[in-house]
Amino acid sequence: TxTxTxTxTxTxTxTxxxxxxxxxxxTDVQNAINSAQYGDIVFVPAGNCTWxxxxxxxxxxxxxxxxxxxxxxxxxxxGLIRYNPDATTLNNDYLFELSGFRFICNTxxxxxxxxxxATLQMFRVHVHDMTFxxxxxxxxxxxxxxxxxxxxxxLNCDDHAFSNIGWNKDSWxxxxxxxxxxxxxxxxxxxxxxxxxxxxxxHGGRYAARFNTYNFTAGGFEVVWDL
Numbered sequence: 001t002x003t004x005t006x007t008x009t010x011t012x013t014x015t016x017x018x019x020x021x022x023x024x025x026x027t028d029v030q031n032a033i034n035s036a037q038y039g040d041i042v043f044v045p046a047g048n049c050t051w052x053x054x055x056x057x058x059x060x061x062x063x064x065x066x067x068x069x070x071x072x073x074x075x076x077x078x079g080l081i082r083y084n085p086d087a088t089t090l091n092n093d094y095l096f097e098l099s100g101f102r103f104i105c106n107t108x109x110x111x112x113x114x115x116x117x118a119t120l121q122m123f124r125v126h127v128h129d130m131t132f133x134x135x136x137x138x139x140x141x142x143x144x145x146x147x148x149x150x151x152x153x154x155l156n157c158d159d160h161a162f163s164n165i166g167w168n169k170d171s172w173x174x175x176x177x178x179x180x181x182x183x184x185x186x187x188x189x190x191x192x193x194x195x196x197x198x199x200x201x202x203h204g205g206r207y208a209a210r211f212n213t214y215n216f217t218a219g220g221f222e223v224v225w226d227l
Contacts, residue, residue: 016040016061024049024071029063036061038094044101046070054078058086060094060124065101068131068154074104079137081112085122095124103130105137110163116144123182128152138163142185142205145171149186157194162187164205171204184208193217 016039021028024047032042038060046066051073057063063081065071073080080103083096098112105111111134116122125148132139134157140150141163155161164185166172185207192198195218201207 018043021045023047024065024073026051026053026055030055033057033059033061033063038088038092044071048072048074050074050076051080052076055081057081057083057096058089060085060089060092060096062095062097062099064097064099067100068102068129071100072102072104075107075111075137078107079105079109079111079113082115083113083125084115084117087118090116090118090120090122093123095126097126097128099127099129101130102133104133105139106135108136110138110141112140114140114142114146114148116146118144121145121147121183123147125149125185130154132156132161134159134161138200141165142207147182147185147206149188151186151188151190153190155190155192155194157192157197159194160197160200161192161194162198162207162209163200164207165200165202166204166206168203171206186210187212191215 016037018041019032019036020043021032024044029044036042041062041064044065103111111132114125122145125146127150130153132155136159138159139155139157139161143165144167187207187209189211191213193215198214
């Protein structure tokens with residue numbers, strides 16, 4: 001019987017500098033992230049921008065917008081953010097934090113995607129104070145062993161608001177499942193507006209949803225929890 005992977009003691013994320021981007025354009029934001037060190041804050045000013053491709057992030061940093069009513073990012077192709085942490089981030093369990101944006105996605109895929117292709121768990125993902133407007137796109141998705149928290153956000157989605165997909169038998173055999181611990185993805189204190197598709201889960205993915213408000217705008221109820 002495989003031995004479950006223990007929950008590590010988090011390494012304090014370095015207290016870094018704040019990098020102010022010149023604008024909300026994809027080029028300016030990506031350049032700032034490329035120059036950022038672990039623990040830095042990349043701050044995006046108010047504005048309305050369309051990103052022609054996905055913003056890729058591999059480092060444990062904070063990406064902070066000027067406020068969900070002040071900075072709007074629209075997807076021009078696919079999603080908006082893909083976070084796949086590098087070895088340094090995973091080995092040190094550095095925090096990735098996203099807040100203060102309004103994201104509009106209507107081109108398929110996932111608006112924000114957290115993907116962990118490593119055998120180590122990704123624990124520290126934090127999304128808060130966001131607004132998602134999604135048509136034919138998943139608002140937030142987690143692929144692989146990804147644990148974290150989405151809270152205090154508004155998710156307007158006609159596709160799934162949240163998707164959590166694990167690594168099949170490897171997830172079931174080798175990773176802890178404790179709904180009150182770090183070994184989970186928590187969805188708390190959000191407002192979810194949409195049709196019948198709020199949660200998608202499978203292949204050993206783990207999540208706990210609590211204290212949310214669900215507003216069904218069309219269709220009938222769909223089973224979203226399998227106990």
